[in-house]
Amino acid sequence: MAKCEICGKSAHSGMSVSHSHIRNKRQWKPNLQTVRVVVDGTPKKVTACTRCLRSGKVQRAN
Numbered sequence: 001m002a003k004c005e006i007c008g009k010s011a012h013s014g015m016s017v018s019h020s021h022i023r024n025k026r027q028w029k030p031n032l033q034t035v036r037v038v039v040d041g042t043p044k045k046v047t048a049c050t051r052c053l054r055s056g057k058v059q060r061a062n
Contacts, residue, residue, distance in 0.1 A: 012027060
């Protein structure tokens with residue numbers, strides 16, 4: 001299962017409940033992006049969620 005390499009966020013499961021209370025399994029998936037990141041001074045490809053990208057937890061490589 002894919003997950004954010006910075007915060008560890010991954011998919012969560014639950015039930016989709018209709019008006020008539022018919023339940024179906026569903027998943028909530030994080031918005032994951034593959035980005036080039038500076039790790040120990042060298043660029044590296046990392047899977048990160050958009051929350052980590054937006055909050056500045058990741059230093060993007062140019």
